[in-house]
Amino acid sequence: MIPDDVVEEVRARADLVAVVGEHVQLKKSGKEWKGKCPFHDDRTPSFYVVPDKGFYKCFGCGESGDVFGFVMKRSGMNFTDAVKSLGAQFGVEVREVGGDREEEDPRRPLFEANAFARDWFREQLLDPGVGASARTYLQERGIDMETAERFGLGFAPDNWRGLRDHAAQHALSDELLMEVGLLTTSERTSEPYDRFRNRIIFPIESVTGKVVAFGGRVLGAAGSGVPKYLNSPESSVYQKGEILYGLGWNRNAIRREEVALVVEGYMDVVALGAGGVEHSVATLGTSMTQEHARLLKRYTSRAILLFDSDTAGLKATFRAGDVLLAAGIHPSVVTFPPGEDPDTVVRGEGAEGLRRYLSSAVDILDRKIQLLDERGFLDSIDGTRRAVDKLLPTIRAARDPALRDLYVAKVAERTSIRRETLEEEVARAESRHTAGRSGPGPTSGSSPPGRSRSGGVGEGRRGRSTASAGRGRSRVPVGLGPERQLLLVLLNAREWIERALEQVGPEDFQDAVYREIFQLLLDDPDLSLDHEGLDPTVRRRLEHLVGDPEELEHTGRVFEESVAELRDRSQQLRQQEVESELRRSDDPSRKRELLEELERLRRERRGQWNVIRRAQPSASDQASGRMDT
Numbered sequence: 001m002i003p004d005d006v007v008e009e010v011r012a013r014a015d016l017v018a019v020v021g022e023h024v025q026l027k028k029s030g031k032e033w034k035g036k037c038p039f040h041d042d043r044t045p046s047f048y049v050v051p052d053k054g055f056y057k058c059f060g061c062g063e064s065g066d067v068f069g070f071v072m073k074r075s076g077m078n079f080t081d082a083v084k085s086l087g088a089q090f091g092v093e094v095r096e097v098g099g100d101r102e103e104e105d106p107r108r109p110l111f112e113a114n115a116f117a118r119d120w121f122r123e124q125l126l127d128p129g130v131g132a133s134a135r136t137y138l139q140e141r142g143i144d145m146e147t148a149e150r151f152g153l154g155f156a157p158d159n160w161r162g163l164r165d166h167a168a169q170h171a172l173s174d175e176l177l178m179e180v181g182l183l184t185t186s187e188r189t190s191e192p193y194d195r196f197r198n199r200i201i202f203p204i205e206s207v208t209g210k211v212v213a214f215g216g217r218v219l220g221a222a223g224s225g226v227p228k229y230l231n232s233p234e235s236s237v238y239q240k241g242e243i244l245y246g247l248g249w250n251r252n253a254i255r256r257e258e259v260a261l262v263v264e265g266y267m268d269v270v271a272l273g274a275g276g277v278e279h280s281v282a283t284l285g286t287s288m289t290q291e292h293a294r295l296l297k298r299y300t301s302r303a304i305l306l307f308d309s310d311t312a313g314l315k316a317t318f319r320a321g322d323v324l325l326a327a328g329i330h331p332s333v334v335t336f337p338p339g340e341d342p343d344t345v346v347r348g349e350g351a352e353g354l355r356r357y358l359s360s361a362v363d364i365l366d367r368k369i370q371l372l373d374e375r376g377f378l379d380s381i382d383g384t385r386r387a388v389d390k391l392l393p394t395i396r397a398a399r400d401p402a403l404r405d406l407y408v409a410k411v412a413e414r415t416s417i418r419r420e421t422l423e424e425e426v427a428r429a430e431s432r433h434t435a436g437r438s439g440p441g442p443t444s445g446s447s448p449p450g451r452s453r454s455g456g457v458g459e460g461r462r463g464r465s466t467a468s469a470g471r472g473r474s475r476v477p478v479g480l481g482p483e484r485q486l487l488l489v490l491l492n493a494r495e496w497i498e499r500a501l502e503q504v505g506p507e508d509f510q511d512a513v514y515r516e517i518f519q520l521l522l523d524d525p526d527l528s529l530d531h532e533g534l535d536p537t538v539r540r541r542l543e544h545l546v547g548d549p550e551e552l553e554h555t556g557r558v559f560e561e562s563v564a565e566l567r568d569r570s571q572q573l574r575q576q577e578v579e580s581e582l583r584r585s586d587d588p589s590r591k592r593e594l595l596e597e598l599e600r601l602r603r604e605r606r607g608q609w610n611v612i613r614r615a616q617p618s619a620s621d622q623a624s625g626r627m628d629t
Helices: 004-013 015-019 067-075 079-089 108-126 132-140 145-150 163-169 174-179 245-257 266-274 290-297 312-325 341-358 364-374 382-399 401-415 420-437 457-471 483-490 495-504 512-523 537-545 555-584 588-613 619-624
Strands: 027-029 034-035 045-048 054-056 154-156 200-207 211-218 230-231 260-263 280-282 304-307 328-334
Touching: 004 079, 004 260, 015 045, 015 054, 015 067, 027 211, 067 079, 108 132, 108 154, 108 163, 108 174, 108 200, 108 211, 132 537, 145 266, 145 483, 163 174, 200 266, 245 266, 260 341, 266 280, 266 341, 290 312, 290 341, 290 512, 312 328, 312 382, 328 364, 364 382, 364 401, 382 401, 382 420, 382 495, 401 420, 420 512, 483 495, 483 512, 483 537, 483 555, 495 512, 495 555, 512 537, 555 588
Parallel strands: 260 280, 260 304, 304 328
Antiparallel strands: 027 034, 034 045, 045 054, 154 200, 200 211, 211 230
């Protein structure tokens, strides 16, 4: 039997349009796709795929179902085999359980409490009396009930104990609701009360569809001391720097459009969805983070930023642009007329109106140059010198060598500064940036206790290898760094490639050749030595990996440890960057942001080390030779 949560994860990740499209030539028709039915002799297209709802239907022969039903019907598989097949295709490890009960996720009660609250908020929105004003507000914003259902929107009545009392009737404790932020207290009273009151509720979901938090937009004008938007606090299931609102719903559209629209809030995402624009995401009350960019990179290499054009909006735009560039995503910027935003444009001009703005999106560096020119920076020698200082961070952030080369050429042309001089400036900026990492605390060259400087496991791993040598196969390959170790896993278990991409990206590989092999595996999971156009150096390294005699008995442990070490290494470098910027910054608001990010990174690194420790066998395991996967 396959656990329900695994089935739902496969369902969430499987792209129904892609699956059906392997057998049916589909064409876009509004929000749906249509083609000739594969189940009967269909002379005119009567077969429709509705990705938003996750089902297909033929109006000729009546066949209908979900992604599992299609695979079962088309391929003759049973349900279990269909789930396994789709899991392998979309990177989900499908496990079956028998009579022994599998260890439950300790966070399961938190997810269940959030799911319970989502359903209750939804019921309040649909209640003829209680939700009337909320439904009217949504209609005025151009959000119909179909869109509200798609995004799971709800309503929190203006009641201090509505959710709390209802939860108590279902044996959900105050402590549990407090932990996920559904209840709160104040300085005046220690008795818990509903955090969300008189608000349109936006469930915040993970990519796999689990409700991790909520956002609330106050109904009507925000009064004194009442914030317009209110989000759940961070918890063990919700870290705002790691969640992009709308990605779970819109990821397939982002893949199809080959670009993500990055907007400022969840109302923009929902409004765009109501207008037929389905490839947007939003950060949640925080600046774009490396984790956001890493997450987005799994689905696209292009992004268009649709932020406000005021000073704060431009600052956020350029900061996000640099983070995206560093993750290998090419960002562009859309500028709206004063008083306009994605929501108002779609409501006033429809999806076609928005697309006209998108077609005029400007590269992030070009937009910087435009603004500097408009403000007179390029009219004087002193101003040009200051303009170059403002442009250097974006040049340096560009990870793509070709794009960086274009940026250098563009700035040289606009400032009349020699290309060689600019390249020296970029090199000096990078040198200063690297030097900033060598302050107090571990440096990029230091190793955690028990680790080798190469990034692999030191004496602890050699000890384990020796302990198991008598069994003919080493427990963990001796002397392998996490990059080589992870590639060995992926080359021997290709179904793990998508899972790896969920947690690490090419930018996490320091060895250029290993980075190239990882990228090749992402582009072509069936990568072999016969791959056309392989660089000779890459081919030789790939030959060594493919021919490696090591047999990984415990793939799960090796995978988890490798990924954890790679992520910890990247987070360590980012932590040092944040600490360095924190020492230099004089902006109080920026310092607060940096302190928040620093605390998040420290928390994540503690979590990574827990993973590494769990992945390493205990002394008793070494002695007895037990091999847990």
